[in-house]
Amino acid sequence: MLSCKEASMLLSQSLDQKLPLRKTISLKFHLMICYMCRRIAGQIGFIRQALPTFAQMEEEVDRPSDIRLSSEAKARIVSALTPP
Amino acid sequence: MHCGTDVLTSDGAGPDDIKASRPDEAEIPMPPARPTNPEKWVETHGDALFRFALMRVKDQEIAEDLVQETLLAALKGREAFSGKSSERTWLIGILKHKIADHFRKSSRELAVEDPQLYADTEDLFDKSGHWKVAPRDWGGSPAKALENKDFWATLGNCLEDLPDRLRQVFTLREIDGIDGPRICKVLSISSTNLWVILHRARIQLRRCLEINWFGGEKESG
Numbered sequence: 001m002l003s004c005k006e007a008s009m010l011l012s013q014s015l016d017q018k019l020p021l022r023k024t025i026s027l028k029f030h031l032m033i034c035y036m037c038r039r040i041a042g043q044i045g046f047i048r049q050a051l052p053t054f055a056q057m058e059e060e061v062d063r064p065s066d067i068r069l070s071s072e073a074k075a076r077i078v079s080a081l082t083p084p
Numbered sequence: 085m086h087c088g089t090d091v092l093t094s095d096g097a098g099p100d101d102i103k104a105s106r107p108d109e110a111e112i113p114m115p116p117a118r119p120t121n122p123e124k125w126v127e128t129h130g131d132a133l134f135r136f137a138l139m140r141v142k143d144q145e146i147a148e149d150l151v152q153e154t155l156l157a158a159l160k161g162r163e164a165f166s167g168k169s170s171e172r173t174w175l176i177g178i179l180k181h182k183i184a185d186h187f188r189k190s191s192r193e194l195a196v197e198d199p200q201l202y203a204d205t206e207d208l209f210d211k212s213g214h215w216k217v218a219p220r221d222w223g224g225s226p227a228k229a230l231e232n233k234d235f236w237a238t239l240g241n242c243l244e245d246l247p248d249r250l251r252q253v254f255t256l257r258e259i260d261g262i263d264g265p266r267i268c269k270v271l272s273i274s275s276t277n278l279w280v281i282l283h284r285a286r287i288q289l290r291r292c293l294e295i296n297w298f299g300g301e302k303e304s305g
Binding site: 003004005006008009012013015016017036039040042043044046047048050051052053054055057058059060062063064065066067068069073074076077078080081082 | 170176286
């Protein structure tokens with residue numbers, strides 16, 4: 001009988017590779033009886049589906065973020081771009 | 085389902101816009117829709133390029149270098165900019181190639197911290213492996229969130245809040261669609277550690293969205 005910890009690890013792994021049959025069966029069995037891990041399964045699946053759109057928007061639209069180039073880095077890059 | 089340029093296996097040739105603008109097609113490429121102005125690049129695109137790089141490499145210094153290399157390459161190749169794509173897309177295209185180069189030649193990415201760090205799941209599970217905090221119901225149709233631009237900002241912030249190594253591995257895997265064995269190879273991590281890192285990243289990201297987005301929703305739905 002898998003614990004939730006083991007089940008969620010397998011769940012994550014199953015997004016990246018095909019699990020061996022025995023593990024797939026244990027995971028399915030766990031999901032049948034555990035509503036919490038069923039939620040986790042739905043939610044990490046939802047995140048995966050959202051990511052391609054996110055990636056596309058990242059390339060096209062500015063969003064508010066705390067991560068920015070420092071003003072030193074900006075100055076350095078500007079001067080690298082400017083011929084002496 | 086992944087369709088992004090594979091930043092780890094790119095052949096290092098010029099960006100698509102440059103390739104596409106070779107006059108071997110019947111159609112002669114149009115001059116840029118708007119002339120590009122290098123002096124404005126840093127102001128207009130610097131932060132976005134930096135963020136894009138920082139999601140994929142280990143640290144800030146490397147990301148800054150990559151932005152600089154990208155803009156220098158853009159400066160050299162700017163006559164070839166076709167104006168078919170936006171300036172931003174064109175620059176990101178160049179940056180992807182710079183990131184691919186970085187992974188190909190550098191040992192700067194070698195893991196310095198111990199990925200076993202993330203194997204400790206005491207904060208998530210109790211001793212018998214049960215969830216410490218029960219995952220909540222996100223309501224009937226979480227897909228509605230996708231129509232809200234604030235949701236995308238929240239997702240972005242949650243990704244940025246992941247510890248560096250988690251963010252990097254997760255981005256390479258989920259956004260760039262690079263397969264596990266390849267990630268292990270370029271980042272010099274074992275496959276066990278890869279699974280641990282991806283698991284941790286997914287659970288942490290899920291939790292962050294639950295707190296910052298779905299938290300307000302009722303249990304029913």
